Amino acid sequence: MSLLEKFDALETTRQELLGHGTNPTDVIIERVISATESVIGGKPTIMAGTNNYLGLTFDPECIAAGKRALDESGTGTTGSRMANGNYASHGELEREIADFYGYPYAMVFSTGYAANIGTMAALVGPGDAVMLDGDAHASLFDGSKLSGATVYRFKHNDAESLDKRLRRLGDVASRTLVIVEGLYSILGDRAPLKELAEVTRAHDACLFVDEAHSLGVLGETGRGRVEEDQVEADFVVGTFSKSLGSTGGFCVSPHRALTLFRYASRPYMFTASPCPSVIATTRAALAQMRKRPELRASLWRNAETLYSGLAQLGFTLGPEPSPVVAVRMTSREQALANWQQLLDNGIYINLILPPAAPDGTALLRCSVSAAHTPEQIQRIIDAFRQLPPDPGQPA
Amino acid sequence: MSASQTDIIVTLAELLCAQLPEPVAIAPDTDLISDLALESVQIMEFIVEVEDHYDIAISLEALAEIRNLDQLARLVITALDAQ
Numbered sequence: 001m002s003l004l005e006k007f008d009a010l011e012t013t014r015q016e017l018l019g020h021g022t023n024p025t026d027v028i029i030e031r032v033i034s035a036t037e038s039v040i041g042g043k044p045t046i047m048a049g050t051n052n053y054l055g056l057t058f059d060p061e062c063i064a065a066g067k068r069a070l071d072e073s074g075t076g077t078t079g080s081r082m083a084n085g086n087y088a089s090h091g092e093l094e095r096e097i098a099d100f101y102g103y104p105y106a107m108v109f110s111t112g113y114a115a116n117i118g119t120m121a122a123l124v125g126p127g128d129a130v131m132l133d134g135d136a137h138a139s140l141f142d143g144s145k146l147s148g149a150t151v152y153r154f155k156h157n158d159a160e161s162l163d164k165r166l167r168r169l170g171d172v173a174s175r176t177l178v179i180v181e182g183l184y185s186i187l188g189d190r191a192p193l194k195e196l197a198e199v200t201r202a203h204d205a206c207l208f209v210d211e212a213h214s215l216g217v218l219g220e221t222g223r224g225r226v227e228e229d230q231v232e233a234d235f236v237v238g239t240f241s242k243s244l245g246s247t248g249g250f251c252v253s254p255h256r257a258l259t260l261f262r263y264a265s266r267p268y269m270f271t272a273s274p275c276p277s278v279i280a281t282t283r284a285a286l287a288q289m290r291k292r293p294e295l296r297a298s299l300w301r302n303a304e305t306l307y308s309g310l311a312q313l314g315f316t317l318g319p320e321p322s323p324v325v326a327v328r329m330t331s332r333e334q335a336l337a338n339w340q341q342l343l344d345n346g347i348y349i350n351l352i353l354p355p356a357a358p359d360g361t362a363l364l365r366c367s368v369s370a371a372h373t374p375e376q377i378q379r380i381i382d383a384f385r386q387l388p389p390d391p392g393q394p395a
Numbered sequence: 396m397s398a399s400q401t402d403i404i405v406t407l408a409e410l411l412c413a414q415l416p417e418p419v420a421i422a423p424d425t426d427l428i429s430d431l432a433l434e435s436v437q438i439m440e441f442i443v444e445v446e447d448h449y450d451i452a453i454s455l456e457a458l459a460e461i462r463n464l465d466q467l468a469r470l471v472i473t474a475l476d477a478q
Contacts, residue, residue: 134439144455151455155443168452360436 020333022340024351034058035245035371040348046376048366049350053323054216054288054295055371057245062284069280077273081262085273093283097250100286101223101236105258107251108279110271112212112239115249117143118267119208119237120177124149129169129176131162131205133191135184135358140210146267149177156184156358159195166203173203180207182214182225186358186365188324190218193229209233216243216289217323222296240278244285248274299323299370302377306368309381325366326352330390335362338387347383403468410444411464423465451475 017023031039035055036047056062069089079085090108098106109115120143124130128149132140134156144151152169155161166173178200180191193209200207209231211224215238219227222243226233234255240248251258262268274282289295300323307321318326329335332353339351342364350365357363366380408421419431427433433441438458445467446453451474461467 134443152452153439153443153455161443161447164447164450165452168446168450355434355436358436360434 017336020336020340022336022343024336024339027343027348032057036369036373036376038348040343043346045343045346045348046372046379047348048368048372048376048380049348050369051213051242051367052245052369052371053213053243053299053367054245054285055369056243056285056288056295059245059285059288061288062245062281065280065284066277069276073276075277076275079273080269080271081273082269087273087276087279089276089279089283090273093279093286094250096283096286098252100221100290101226101252103236103252103254105253105256107258107261107265107268108274109249109251109268110274111247112237112241112249113139113142114267114271115237115239115251116140116210117146118265119235119251119261120144120179121146121267122261122265123147123206123208123235124175124177127175129172131165131169131176131178133157133180135186136179136181137185137210137212140179140181144179157189157192157196159192159199162196163199163202166199166205169203173205176203176205178205178207180209182209182211183218183322183324184358185213185324186352186356186363187318187326188213188322189319190214190228190322191225193225193231197229197231197233206234207231208235208237211236211238212242213324215239216296217299221293222289240282240285243289244282246278246282246285248278248282295370299368302370302372302374303368305374305377306366306380309377310384313381313385315384323368325368327364327366327384329362329364332362334390335364339364341387342383345383345386347380400465400468400472403471404464406448407445407464407467407471410448411441414441414444421464423468424463426462427464428462445471449475451478 027040029038029040035052035057038045038047077085094106094108098104109118116139124147126148130144130149130151132144132153134153152165154165169176180196183190197207209226214224216222218224226236235251235253237251240246303323304321307317307325310327311317316328335351342349352363352365354360404423411421412418427438442453442458449471457470461470
């Protein structure tokens with residue numbers, strides 16, 4: 001059956017990973033101990049690859065809110081927002097997230113992925129254009145494809161490259177959605193948002209900012225890169241599955257048209273709405289994030305300690321300190337072996353192999369949490385210290 | 396093959412070689428993926444250079460059909476003619 005032949009290449013890759021004595025995509029978390037610790041392979045492991053930036057997954061108020069919602073509203077909505085799945089709590093979360101951003105309109109989606117593809121597919125279509133940052137997340141490529149718009153890329157974080165490409169589009173520039181992320185998920189680098197926003201405005205295009213990894217992380221109150229760079233984007237999209245320790249996604253906007261996306265966004269219309277307990281834990285986590293800025297301070301203290309600790313060991317890291325700390329490896333084999341050694345030593349991080357890494361290199365990606373203790377951060381640094389010398393680096 | 400297309404292929408080969416860690420022999424019909432084993436990331440970076448060199452816009456949809464420099468040169472000519 002020729003339809004299935006394409007899976008042969010995937011099986012070959014899977015066997016190759018197993019040949020290294022590991023398969024990072026098959027890690028089983030046997031038990032969760034806390035926001036920063038789990039049992040893997042029968043032993044306690046420090047979790048430093050979970051994007052649990054504020055460490056709220058075991059927050060007592062969030063857990064209590066989830067339990068109350070389970071008792072009061074049951075396990076699921078069994079329907080979409082357009083039908084029987086439109087609960088009062090969905091609307092309350094939308095009002096709260098809009099209030100948090102200071103934007104008048106908000107929509108909640110069932111996942112962050114759905115928020116990205118659902119917003120994009122509603123907003124642009126055939127005859128329009130999408131201008132994607134070169135390092136944009138896969139969901140943003142998928143949303144572009146689903147929309148039917150013509151898709152172009154500009155150089156990562158390069159306002160001049162964006163300017164040149166919008167100019168080349170001529171009249172189509174004013175029907176173009178420019179898509180960037182606040183904080184990039186693999187290397188942990190920030191977008192030069194003010195410059196990108198100025199170029200977008202100059203061409204009368206529309207700015208879409210994905211704050212998946214910057215909600216709760218950047219900005220004085222945690223609103224992300226838009227707050228840090230004082231930019232009003234046309235659409236800000238994010239996820240509840242990282243800093244807020246839940247699942248779901250959102251879009252906020254100053255444009256009233258967002259209220260009509262409910263009738264135009266298929267990823268919103270044709271899927272079940274978020275469970276009441278998920279909405280409840282998200283609302284509780286949002287409240288915690290707003291009233292406890294010390295969480296963000298702890299997060300950054302830990303991020304800077306890990307970044308400087310690994311830099312002092314001589315590792316080549318992402319371009320700037322952030323809660324995403326990317327460690328460059330010389331080869332795929334070295335990355336696989338080091339990832340496995342770290343796991344054997346009780347440290348879980350993410351393995352990023354080509355072509356997932358932005359410049360085609362292999363990376364070990366750490367994500368830091370406010371809930372990591374100083375001792376845990378030190379153990380992560382110590383585990384990296386024990387890795388064998390990199391044959392591609394000078395001694 | 397028109398002269399201008401030949402010139403464009405030569406320029407494209409130069410732009411591509413500048414991005415590779417070591418020089419390789421590239422013919423007009425060399426497959427960028429199966430022969431040169433280029434990663435999608437490398438192809439995207441190469442295309443950005445091509446766009447800037449010719450001051451044209453190449454969409455991802457148009458790029459999906461391209462396997463070699465001969466095809467890419469035709470795409471460049473179409474984009475230049477459209478200006």
